[in-house]
Amino acid sequence: MKKKSGISSFNYNSISSLLKLMIEKPHSNKYENDFSDDKYTSDKSTLKQIAEKKHIYIGTIASNNFKESNFCKVTPKHFNSVTVENELKWGHMSSKNIVGEYDFSTADEIINYCKEHNCRIRGHVLVWGRVPGKSYPIEVDELIQKSNNPKETLKEILKEHIYTVLNHFHGSIDTWDVVNEPFEVFGHKLAPYSFYEILGKEYIKYAFKCAREADPYIKLYLNEQFFYYRDKRAKAFIELLKEMVYEGIPIDGVGLQHHVMFNEQSIEDFKWFIEEIKNLGLEFEITELDIREKIFKKAKKPALAQAESYYKIVKTSVDSGICKGITFWGIDDSYTWYDYIPPFNMKLYKPNNPLLFDEKLNKKPAYYGVLNAMK
Numbered sequence: 001m002k003k004k005s006g007i008s009s010f011n012y013n014s015i016s017s018l019l020k021l022m023i024e025k026p027h028s029n030k031y032e033n034d035f036s037d038d039k040y041t042s043d044k045s046t047l048k049q050i051a052e053k054k055h056i057y058i059g060t061i062a063s064n065n066f067k068e069s070n071f072c073k074v075t076p077k078h079f080n081s082v083t084v085e086n087e088l089k090w091g092h093m094s095s096k097n098i099v100g101e102y103d104f105s106t107a108d109e110i111i112n113y114c115k116e117h118n119c120r121i122r123g124h125v126l127v128w129g130r131v132p133g134k135s136y137p138i139e140v141d142e143l144i145q146k147s148n149n150p151k152e153t154l155k156e157i158l159k160e161h162i163y164t165v166l167n168h169f170h171g172s173i174d175t176w177d178v179v180n181e182p183f184e185v186f187g188h189k190l191a192p193y194s195f196y197e198i199l200g201k202e203y204i205k206y207a208f209k210c211a212r213e214a215d216p217y218i219k220l221y222l223n224e225q226f227f228y229y230r231d232k233r234a235k236a237f238i239e240l241l242k243e244m245v246y247e248g249i250p251i252d253g254v255g256l257q258h259h260v261m262f263n264e265q266s267i268e269d270f271k272w273f274i275e276e277i278k279n280l281g282l283e284f285e286i287t288e289l290d291i292r293e294k295i296f297k298k299a300k301k302p303a304l305a306q307a308e309s310y311y312k313i314v315k316t317s318v319d320s321g322i323c324k325g326i327t328f329w330g331i332d333d334s335y336t337w338y339d340y341i342p343p344f345n346m347k348l349y350k351p352n353n354p355l356l357f358d359e360k361l362n363k364k365p366a367y368y369g370v371l372n373a374m375k
């Protein structure tokens with residue numbers, strides 16, 4: 001079997017798309033509202049209070065060191081939803097990367113904390129092919145390679161995994177990202193993960209069918225990141241959704257990661273995209289929201305431009321009527337995944353500062369942008 005997963009699936013097109021993204025200018029390097037003004041900052045409401053009035057979940061992530069981080073200081077007050085950053089990923093839960101052996105202890109610890117603090121938990125993620133060893137155990141690939149019937153072997157492994165996990169977390173997790181990032185990062189094709197090489201797009205549909213069988217009561221989501229919401233790739237994603245819905249594949253919603261890394265996604269395109277989701281009778285959540293402040297370095301006040309960007313995406317989502325939740329990929333600027341991945345871990349790209357609270361847990365203008373967008 002050709003091994004082409006993850007970052008190694010980058011090619012010339014990927015690099016040119018990446019360069020295009022890097023040189024594009026942010027859509028707004030100005031700001032219309034001054035979210036540092038007293039009229040906003042005197043508001044003592046918490047995010048949770050405002051979100052609950054709109055019946056949407058407002059969430060953050062819990063890392064495996066959640067007890068020592070700022071998570072416990074902020075979460076009970078501001079958030080009513082938590083996504084486990086890594087510890088529900090198949091590769092992380094598989095002790096020693098072995099198929100069928102699980103260590104749920106860290107995930108269970110996080111979930112118990114969330115239950116005590118009345119937070120719902122978003123399950124992230126059942127099937128994700130991008131990072132062998134992390135997003136799924138290496139042994140999956142070894143077993144497929146050895147098998148005389150790779151298709152059946154993979155289906156058995158996927159089914160067993162989905163049943164085991166959904167059975168363990170039954171009653172604790174009400175919404176799952178069943179499949180994460182099915183598309184290649186650049187380009188408009190499904191990513192060449194092992195799962196795809198063996199089963200084609202059937203691996204996606206099969207995962208949803210297994211999940212519905214294993215637990216009929218949970219919501220099933222397809223989660224993806226978009227740099228553009230109306231390009232060939234976004235349209236290919238919508239076509240996949242249509243196919244799933246018309247074939248009766250049990251899908252409830254779409255997870256939009258909405259990491260803003262190089263420049264902002266156009267709000268007009270975003271509106272088009274969520275209208276398509278609505279027309280299919282599906283709902284959506286913003287699942288991994290973070291907006292790098294650095295992309296606004298040319299604005300007079302980058303923190304205000306960042307706040308405006310948060311305001312627009314949250315407002316458009318809430319106004320759509322089909323947005324069930326908004327989750328930020330971190331709490332405060334002292335910890336963000338960007339600080340650990342290239343190119344954002346390089347000096348040139350830092351500080352990333354993509355979140356709502358600063359390192360000392362002061363509320364940034366971004367916080368007030370989100371608060372006001374939900375009102």
Ligand code: XIL
Nearest residue numbers: 085086124180181223225257288337
């Ligand atoms: C990231 C985590 O934040 C990092 O700690 C980890 O090293 C890699 O994964 N899209 C996703 C998330 O669906 O699971 C990723 O989380 C960020 C991008």
